[in-house]
Amino acid sequence: MEHLSWGRFPRTAQRDFPLGEPSTGLPRLLPPLLARGLGRSYGDSCLSRGTLLPTCSWNRFMAFDEASGLLKAEAGVSLGRILEVLGPRGFLPPVLPGTRHVSLGGAVASDVHGKNHHRAGTFGCHVHALELLRSDGSRTICSREQNGDLFAATIGGLGLTGLISWVELKLKAIPGPMIRVETQKLRHIEHFFRLEETDLALREYTVAWIDSGARGRHLGRGHYMAGDHADLPRPWPRPPLAFKVPGEMPTWLLNPLVLQTFNRIYHHSLLRQRAEALVSLYPFFFPLDRLERWNLLYGRSGFQQYQCVTAKPETLIRILQTVADSSHRSFLTVLKKFGDPVSPGLLSFPQPGFTLAMDFAQRPGLDRLFRQWDEWIMEDGGRIYAAKDARMTQGDFQRQYAQAPTFSRWVDPAFSSLFWDRVSGVKP
Amino acid sequence: MKVCVVGACSAIAQAVVERLLVEGHQLYLVARNQVKWQRLLADLAVRHAREIPGEILDACDVSQHRPLMERAAQAMEGLDCLFVAHGMLGDQYQDQEHWPSIERTLHCNFSSAASLATAAANRFLAHGTPGLIAVITSVAGDRGRPSNYIYGSAKGALNLFLQGMRARLFRKGIHVLTIEPGFVATPMTAHRGHGRLFASPEKVARDIARAMRRRKNILYTPCWWQPVMFVIRHIPEWLFKRLPS
Numbered sequence: 116m117e118h119l120s121w122g123r124f125p126r127t128a129q130r131d132f133p134l135g136e137p138s139t140g141l142p143r144l145l146p147p148l149l150a151r152g153l154g155r156s157y158g159d160s161c162l163s164r165g166t167l168l169p170t171c172s173w174n175r176f177m178a179f180d181e182a183s184g185l186l187k188a189e190a191g192v193s194l195g196r197i198l199e200v201l202g203p204r205g206f207l208p209p210v211l212p213g214t215r216h217v218s219l220g221g222a223v224a225s226d227v228h229g230k231n232h233h234r235a236g237t238f239g240c241h242v243h244a245l246e247l248l249r250s251d252g253s254r255t256i257c258s259r260e261q262n263g264d265l266f267a268a269t270i271g272g273l274g275l276t277g278l279i280s281w282v283e284l285k286l287k288a289i290p291g292p293m294i295r296v297e298t299q300k301l302r303h304i305e306h307f308f309r310l311e312e313t314d315l316a317l318r319e320y321t322v323a324w325i326d327s328g329a330r331g332r333h334l335g336r337g338h339y340m341a342g343d344h345a346d347l348p349r350p351w352p353r354p355p356l357a358f359k360v361p362g363e364m365p366t367w368l369l370n371p372l373v374l375q376t377f378n379r380i381y382h383h384s385l386l387r388q389r390a391e392a393l394v395s396l397y398p399f400f401f402p403l404d405r406l407e408r409w410n411l412l413y414g415r416s417g418f419q420q421y422q423c424v425t426a427k428p429e430t431l432i433r434i435l436q437t438v439a440d441s442s443h444r445s446f447l448t449v450l451k452k453f454g455d456p457v458s459p460g461l462l463s464f465p466q467p468g469f470t471l472a473m474d475f476a477q478r479p480g481l482d483r484l485f486r487q488w489d490e491w492i493m494e495d496g497g498r499i500y501a502a503k504d505a506r507m508t509q510g511d512f513q514r515q516y517a518q519a520p521t522f523s524r525w526v527d528p529a530f531s532s533l534f535w536d537r538v539s540g541v542k543p
Numbered sequence: 544m545k546v547c548v549v550g551a552c553s554a555i556a557q558a559v560v561e562r563l564l565v566e567g568h569q570l571y572l573v574a575r576n577q578v579k580w581q582r583l584l585a586d587l588a589v590r591h592a593r594e595i596p597g598e599i600l601d602a603c604d605v606s607q608h609r610p611l612m613e614r615a616a617q618a619m620e621g622l623d624c625l626f627v628a629h630g631m632l633g634d635q636y637q638d639q640e641h642w643p644s645i646e647r648t649l650h651c652n653f654s655s656a657a658s659l660a661t662a663a664a665n666r667f668l669a670h671g672t673p674g675l676i677a678v679i680t681s682v683a684g685d686r687g688r689p690s691n692y693i694y695g696s697a698k699g700a701l702n703l704f705l706q707g708m709r710a711r712l713f714r715k716g717i718h719v720l721t722i723e724p725g726f727v728a729t730p731m732t733a734h735r736g737h738g739r740l741f742a743s744p745e746k747v748a749r750d751i752a753r754a755m756r757r758r759k760n761i762l763y764t765p766c767w768w769q770p771v772m773f774v775i776r777h778i779p780e781w782l783f784k785r786l787p788s
Contacts, residue, residue: 175585175586200590204592
């Protein structure tokens with residue numbers, strides 16, 4: 116079976132080994148091993164030169180307490196499945212990333228964040244306990260109180276500390292499936308930073324979409340979306356039907372002109388300066404799930420997502436400026452302000468500041484652009500999201516993730532990924 | 544309905560269980576492997592917000608079949624359906640020269656299922672229940688082929704057994720459903736690789752649940768297996784034996 120990362124770059128052959136019952140423990144295989152969830156990591160943190168262990172067969176719910184909202188489930192259960200099963204009973208995973216096709220184990224390993232980071236923190240903030248299968252044959256239950264060091268290393272640990280077999284997560288009670296969303300048209304990037312100071316930014320969910328093709332006085336124009344759960348008990352909706360990209364599209368399809376036009380049309384599709392709407396949570400949280408396998412749109416050469424965080428607005432403006440001046444265009448650009456809640460994870464990506472995520476088709480010259488931005492980000496004390504990266508060097512990693520030396524002590528010697536081979540200096 | 548499911552951890556049974564629970568039936572789940580059974584029951588308890596009774600039992604142990612019906616009836620306060628889903632494919636080429644292995648496959652696929660059906664029929668007759676006995680056999684039971692005639696003969700015998708039983712019991716209001724799935728993408732067939740002819744357990748389960756509701760006699764699932772097997776059954780033997788297996 117062919118395994119690729121979500122960005123379909125780099126392309127290297129992958130082997131996998133089907134897991135047995137969770138009780139049988141870790142299979143004895145030639146290292147390095149790496150868990151494989153639903154393959155939504157963009158970069159090479161989900162690829163291995165050894166054997167991938169697909170967790171899709173570990174998809175059972177184990178226990179749920181309605182009084183406390185505490186759910187225990189196997190690592191292969193997806194967030195979408197949790198939503199489908201427990202949403203109708205008024206419970207929601209406390210943090211939802213941009214797709215619902217993420218496994219619990221993957222959400223922990225990448226310590227994912229969502230539109231409510233400024234209030235709820237990362238996914239790892241809501242994990243009460245998890246079980247880790249290590250290559251020494253041990254099964255370790257980790258929580259903040261019990262094996263706290265290993266717990267901290269595993270949250271955001273990119274699957275390197277062992278195989279997560281189950282996760283205990285505290286769900287959030289919600290009044291119903293509807294979100295009251297207010298959308299404001301952003302005239303330019305300064306407008307975004309101004310809105311972040313207003314009451315709108317205090318809503319439970321906030322995120323901005325940016326038109327990466329706009330330049331000059333329109334630089335950083337886009338839409339600012341802020342949402343709250345509507346107190347309307349409605350029947351739980353079905354997930355909207357998804358259109359499936361039939362196959363790998365030609366590489367020229369998403370060329371800069373198409374992307375610029377798409378972004379411009381989307382920007383102007385919001386006719387008024389300000390719009391309010393009541394929407395179901397599926398399109399609100401997971402707009403891209405409407406287009407299944409959208410990563411195939413980029414064609415054979417794939418794409419890279421650049422996601423960084425920095426506390427300095429000037430750096431973001433400079434980055435957007437260089438995109439507008441270059442021949443590269445981002446299909447989807449998302450800007451979000453992170454909050455103060457601190458994740459227990461050692462390698463957790465979010466930190467106070469602004470995070471910018473952009474998707475770029477893999478083309479010559481992209482690396483030079485990224486390199487330049489890396490320097491600016493690192494000067495600010497910011498960092499790049501490891502779960503989306505496919506090119507960070509060992510030095511960059513050490514500089515961006517101060518806890519890296521502590522983390523590496525907890526890495527299971529039989530586990531590695533292509534990402535880890537690179538940033539830990541292993542020569543395959 | 545109050546349904547006793549034997550072989551509840553099989554992929555087809557799990558998908559059927561899912562549908563029966565959604566339709567609001569009461570279930571008693573019987574499986575051999577304790578670990579799988581516990582995982583399944585915990586999962587169902589969370590997802591359907593109710594505890595489902597059941598037990599660990601090796602369905603090949605025929606001495607337990609009568610007591611099983613009693614225990615299931617006690618747990619659900621009644622019993623009006625038996626669904627038999629256990630079975631083993633065996634390895635034709637490894638087993639074909641070794642009688643004890645053949646006998647094990649025949650026992651597991653034929654004798655134990657026939658015994659379960661008998662136990663359920665006896666209970667339904669004794670209590671005057673217009674019950675339903677649904678048993679999974681296989682299209683492999685329609686014609687013997689060198690590549691799996693051990694499994695096929697057991698399933699074929701089961702087809703005949705159920706056919707006779709159906710004719711005997713229908714006047715008493717007891718219905719017998721023979722389910723003949725084609726290739727289904729389950730762990731039992733994982734070694735063959737799941738090609739285009741393989742149906743998903745969910746698709747098969749949808750057909751089974753409908754056939755149970757409508758009290759169909761013989762169900763081929765997916766339905767196109769019915770004409771295919773009609774043709775295969777009618778190929779003359781002098782030709783059939785020469786066909787590549």
